[in-house]
Amino acid sequence: MSQAEALAAPRVKAVWTLGLLRSELSTTFRRWRTLALLAVLTGVPILIGVAVKIETSDGSTIGGGGPDGGGPAFIAQITNNGLFLVFTSLAATLPFFLPMAVGVIAGDAVAGEANAGTLRYLLVAPAGRTRLLLTKYATTMTFCVVATLVVAVSALVTGAVLFPLGDVVTISGTRIGFAEGLWRAFLIALVVAASLIGIAALGLFVSTLTNSGIAAMATTVGLLITVQILDQIPQLHAVQPYFFSHHWLSFADLMREPVYWDDLTKNLQLQALYAAVFGSAAWARFTAKDITA
Amino acid sequence: MAPYESEDSQSQGTGRRKAVRYAVPVAVVGVAAATIGLVPALADSGDPDLPKVTAQELIEKIATSDTEQLSGTVKIHTDLGLPSLGGAAVGGFTGGGGGGEKGDGSSADPRTKLTELATGEHTLRVAADGPDRQKLSVLDDAAEYSVIHNGADVWAYDSASNEAYHAKDTRAAGDRAGKKTPEQLPATPKQLTDEILKASADTTSITVDGTAQVAGRDAYRLQIKPKQSGSTVGAITVSVDAKTGTPLKFTLTPASGGAAVVDAGFTSVDFGKPAASTFDFKPSKGTKVTEADELRTQDREKAVPQGADQLDGLNVIGEGWTSIAELKLPKEAGGMASGAASGELPADAQKFLSSLGDQVKGDFGTGTVYSTRLVNVLITQDGKAYAGAVTKDALVKAADAG
Incomplete structure (x- = not known):
């Protein structure tokens, strides 16, 4: 096989990889499971929007208006500006819905194929295990972006229908135009998608460890919940900055004026670190593994 | 089975090659750990070399400092060793000890926010442009609390609850609320230093304790120590920017040792003029605005059973x-x-x-x-x-x- 690879021109390889990626993408996004996950994610902003609309329809404020009124970040501003529904929805889905969906897709990536007995057929194609793994990871990351954008777009449409749009008051109290606000919303969606890099790599690694798709998904989602709980225990503050979920809500710093970059950078660095560690661990495991199914 | 058996002779070699692959993630972890451990150590390039000054000269430098424009990020770490009961206990203690006054009515009221700052770690942003325009923001998770002084208006805005507090900066109001609204907050380190010097004379030793780097700037460390015994204050250190004479960092260590009780300092600072839009605040339609006048009347009614009056x-x-x-x-x-x-x-x-x-x-x-x-x-x-x-x-x- 290595001889065949050596003979093939790089361009042919690239075409192969693209073809593999395309077929992976279409397989993933045509699954009912994926569509159901995306449907749930579409529903969350609609639910929040309608709930806020009903609660404020009699002129009252959200959650009594106190400082501890509860609810996800930015929820108090939704009635002034529908654009804030995007931020609220992302803040509401980022701790659980989004990573859970990513965990399902990532956990299923390799183990699901092994479970269905299709992994060895994939490996028959002269793509190589490393490239197959990269393709799987790229597919998972594409899902991260798509899932985040689904939430954002659904929130934007719901917000535009139910609430007025206009100039955006940043959380620092300054004003920015609507176009600038939209641009920030887009950046926030990208940062949220990038926040999922870590759990995607972790899920992929778990996926290479087992031949059962369900076990891989359950482990990934279980890890997610465990880390989220550990992140709440004050005695563990020394290790908390290294949890992949620790800086997730830093995306809100993009709504400050000027933008506060410290935590955002920390988040992205941490996600890159997780991708490097668990990506290479997945590679080590997958390329050395006996494929029997 | 046949193919596996035929590989038996090579299996030791492949086994080793497989094990080597796991060295990659381990190496990545190692490099990351080394980076996390070493970079701060390397970045700490030691104390800067600055011409020697006496304590007197340094104090004068602070006094004559004419910094009017600056913006930056401040980290405050307070560890009073209070029993952790949250805001209620803190409010009670400061109420008894210092005669503090509490008023509820709006979460955007600056006074409710002050007790919060008394414990834990907070990140603040400050911006100042002359005596008429200042802004102070407390950065919370996905929310921010800002107090903005722009000409005749003092606004406080709490983005978490979308509430605002508005006061007119007339001198009469300034006298009462002046110490509490951050009008003078950017200058607080300076006031603090002045206060300390005034009270000092024969009770205090003031020395220049070397130099330090604060927020990437060279600074002198002014150390203030009580001479009297029986005080719980160990030492107060004020780091003063060598160029502008602006205090950049304030540390109070207790006599009992251990971590600083109060540690407030810039993590980044810029002496340029902040953007004018920083100080613009106009509440949007849905923002609940509390006027200071209304609040004061409410306060008077509420404050009777508790607080300093009694x-x-x-x-x-x-x-x-x-x-x-x-x-x-x-x-x-x-x-x-x-x-x-x-x-x-x-x-x-x-x-x-x-x-x-x-x-x-x-x-x-x-x-x-x-x-x-x-x-x-x-x-x-x-x-x-x-x-x-x-x-x-x-x-x-x-x-x-x-």
Whole structure:
């Protein structure tokens, strides 16, 4: 096989990889499971929007208006500006819905194929295990972006229908135009998608460890919940900055004026670190593994 | 099975090659750990070399500093060693010790926010452009609390609850609220330093304790130490920017050692003019605005049963670092806090309150000492309170004398 690879021109390889990626993408996004996950994610902003609309329809404020009124970040501003529904929805889905969906897709990536007995057929194609793994990871990351954008777009449409749009008051109290606000919303969606890099790599690694798709998904989602709980225990503050979920809500710093970059950078660095560690661990495991199914 | 058997002779070699692959993630972890550990150490390039100055010159430098424009990020870490009961306990303690005033009515009211700053770690942003325009923001998770002074207006905006507080900056209002609204906050380190110098003379030693890097700038460290014994204050260090004379960092370490009680300093600072839009604030339609005038009326009604109004007979014993405030408490409060039986309080609450403090005995009778890492308060059974940044023994001595 290595001889065949050596003979093939790089361009042919690239075409192969693209073809593999395309077929992976279409397989993933045509699954009912994926569509159901995306449907749930579409529903969350609609639910929040309608709930806020009903609660404020009699002129009252959200959650009594106190400082501890509860609810996800930015929820108090939704009635002034529908654009804030995007931020609220992302803040509401980022701790659980989004990573859970990513965990399902990532956990299923390799183990699901092994479970269905299709992994060895994939490996028959002269793509190589490393490239197959990269393709799987790229597919998972594409899902991260798509899932985040689904939430954002659904929130934007719901917000535009139910609430007025206009100039955006940043959380620092300054004003920015609507176009600038939209641009920030887009950046926030990208940062949220990038926040999922870590759990995607972790899920992929778990996926290479087992031949059962369900076990891989359950482990990934279980890890997610465990880390989220550990992140709440004050005695563990020394290790908390290294949890992949620790800086997730830093995306809100993009709504400050000027933008506060410290935590955002920390988040992205941490996600890159997780991708490097668990990506290479997945590679080590997958390329050395006996494929029997 | 056949293919596997034929590979038997090579299996040792492949096994090793497989194991080597796992070295990659391990190496990545190692490199990351090394980077996390080493980069701060390497970035700390040691104390800068600056021409020597005397303490006197440095103080003058601070006094003549004409920094009017700056913006930056400040980290404040406060560790008073209070029992962690959240805002309620802190409010109670500052209320008793310093005569603080609490008012609720709007979460955007600056006074409610101040008690929050008394514990834990906070990130603040400050911006100033001359005497008329300042802004101070407390960065919370996905929310921000800003106080903006722009010309004749003082706005406070709480983005978490989307509430605003508005006051007119007339001088009359300024006198009352002046110390609390951050009008003067960017200058606070300076005031703090002035205050300390004024009270010093023969009670305090002030020295220049080398140099340091603060927020990437070269700075002198001014160290202030009490000469008197009995104070809980170990040392106060103020780092002063070598170029502009602006205080950049303030650290208060307790005499008992350990971590600083208050550690406030810039993590980044820029002496350029901040963007004008920084100081613009106009509440949007849905923002709930509380006017300062309304609030004050409400306050007066609410504040009657609690707060400083009833604490009469404030008396300061001693001077300098070891001065102790003596107050007469309202009857119920005194009984409650000193652990005396008072019919209104359930027994459990009694127990809880006395468990927070230590029982002490002296010529004055018995009382309870509530200690923090900096301030100790002694409440005697006959309803007197002694408070100060002094040791327990000093409080008991003061109570005996009183």
